[in-house]
Amino acid sequence: MHRYTVVLVPDEARGLFVAYVPAIPDCVTQGKSVEEALAMAADLAAIQLADLAEHGEELPTEAPGAVVASVEVKVPALAPA
Numbered sequence: 001m002h003r004y005t006v007v008l009v010p011d012e013a014r015g016l017f018v019a020y021v022p023a024i025p026d027c028v029t030q031g032k033s034v035e036e037a038l039a040m041a042a043d044l045a046a047i048q049l050a051d052l053a054e055h056g057e058e059l060p061t062e063a064p065g066a067v068v069a070s071v072e073v074k075v076p077a078l079a080p081a
Contacts, residue, residue, distance in 0.1 A: 002049070002059065005066045006041045008034060021045050023062040 007020045011030070017037035021027035021044075029044045031037030049059055 002061075004045060004062055005068060006038060007068055008037055022066075023060045024048055025060075 004021050004023050007022060009018045009020070010016075011018050016030045016032060017034055018028065018030045019037040019041035021041055024045055027041065027045050027048055029037065029040040031040045052059055
C-alpha cells in the first residue's frame with residue numbers, strides 16, 4: 001500500500017473538485033464532492049501505478065513530509081494592446 005498527497009481545487013464554475021496527485025505524472029481527475037474526487041484520484045492512481053508496474057517501471061514515491069502550500073505572486077501590469 002502506498003500513500004500519496006492529493007491536492008483538491010474547487011472548480012466553482014463547473015461545480016466540481018479537481019484532484020491532482022503531484023507524485024504521479026498526469027494523475028488528474030475530478031468529482032462532484034471532495035469524497036468523490038478523492039475516490040476518483042485513488043482509482044486513477046491505482047490504474048496508473050499498475051500500468052507502471054506492468055511495464056517494469058519504478059513506482060513514484062513521495063518525499064516524506066510532503067507539504068501543500070500557497071505563495072503570493074506579484075503579477076506585473078500588462079501594457080495596453
